[in-house]
Amino acid sequence: MENQSWVPCSAKPANAMLRLPLALRVEPYFDESLSSVLMRLVDANGLRSIGALLRDASCVAFGPLVSAEIAELSRVCRIGQSTMRSMCPIEVGGRARGAAFSYAVGHHVIEARHLLVRDRERICxxxxxxxxxxxxxxxxxxxxxxxxxxxxxxxxxxxxxxxxxxxxxxxxxxxxxxxxxxxxxxxxxxxxxxxxxxxxxxxxxxxxxxxxxxxxxxxxxxxxxxxxxxxxxxxxxxxxxxxxxxxxxxxxxxxx
Ligand SMILES: [Zn+2]
Ligand SMILES: [Zn+2]
Structure with missing residues (x-):
């Protein structure tokens, strides 16, 4: 028992400490979607999938992310936090506060029904x-x-x-x-x-x-x-x- 006293009690999860930023960066284009940027990063860095990249950045799944996930994704992808935040839909309001459930995305706040935020895509x-x-x-x-x-x-x-x-x-x-x-x-x-x-x-x-x-x-x-x-x-x-x-x-x- 005594021998374990050296273990730091505030240790972060192991993966948060070890994850290195990606070797190759990509610059997001004007109005490029988050999935598009992530797919280009996966391609450039020879990763397996978007899922693998998100796991590397301690994100639970593709979809609305919380601030800590966005910060970690930004660090791993080497994309500035404000640029990353502008691409990520963030939940605001909600039933608990009696407000309409919406997403803040870019400089807009729009009601949830107007935005596809999960893994179904549309392509041109x-x-x-x-x-x-x-x-x-x-x-x-x-x-x-x-x-x-x-x-x-x-x-x-x-x-x-x-x-x-x-x-x-x-x-x-x-x-x-x-x-x-x-x-x-x-x-x-x-x-x-x-x-x-x-x-x-x-x-x-x-x-x-x-x-x-x-x-x-x-x-x-x-x-x-x-x-x-x-x-x-x-x-x-x-x-x-x-x-x-x-x-x-x-x-x-x-x-x-
Ligand atoms: Zn097909
Ligand atoms: Zn087009």
Whole structure:
């Protein structure tokens, strides 16, 4: 018993002490999504997967992270803490405080139903082909098309028909082997392109304008309400549609 007195009583978990920062850095692009940056880091450093990188940084899973996880991820990835924080959705409010459950992301605070935060992904074949990246704005629930390329986003692999996940082998490759950057993109309708460009404008607007994004999101929900006014019974625009497939979202918005 006496011999154990040298053990430091405030020792941190072993992995927090031992984890070395990654050898190679990547610089996040403008509006690049967190999963996109992490996938590029995994690729550059020859790691096994995003899961392995997150474990290295003591993060429980891909999704909203707490401050300590963001700090550790920032250290391991060698990305500045404020840049890392701006890419990570952080939970704010919640039932316990009687406030609406929201995410702070970048300079926005938006209600939870407007943002995909877990491991289901949306990709634009042209963003992958041109820039080898995914945009953070693609994770807005109402973003059914790429605002930069005006083509439909994909949330399901056209070959194996499974959802596209953060856990796929790499950014452009599905588990079934399909190369997403070789998919022929589907041009979206003018109406859909206008909608996503407006949303993107709100998403990218400087923080000083405040409510810009919430107005854009409310406009998308109003589109759904207008479509349903004719006789639909359940579900207004404000229903949480994060789990709804993109094709059904396009239908709800009147784009197909
Ligand atoms: Zn694109
Ligand atoms: Zn597939």
């Amino acid at each position: 074949p042209l963003c992958l082909l041109d820039g080898g990246m995914m945009l953070a704005a693609h994770r807005l629930t109402w973003m059914t098309a790429c605002p930069v390329h005006a083509v439909q986003l994909l949330d399901v692999c056209p070959q194996c028909e499974k959802p596209i996940m953060v856990t796929r082998p790499n950014m452009v490759q599905c588990r079934c082997g399909l190369d997403f950057s070789r998919i022929s993109p589907i041009t979206c309708t003018l109406e859909e392109a206008d909608n996503v460009r407006y949303l993107y404008q709100c998403w990218c607007s400087p923080e000083t304008t405040g409510s810009g994004l919430s107005e854009g999101l409310a406009a998308a929900e109003k589109l759904v309400d207008c479509r349903r006014a004719a006789g639909a019974k359940n579900g207004s625009g404000t229903v949480d549609r994060r789990a709804v497939p993109l094709n059904q979202m396009r239908y709800a918005l009147g784009f197909i």
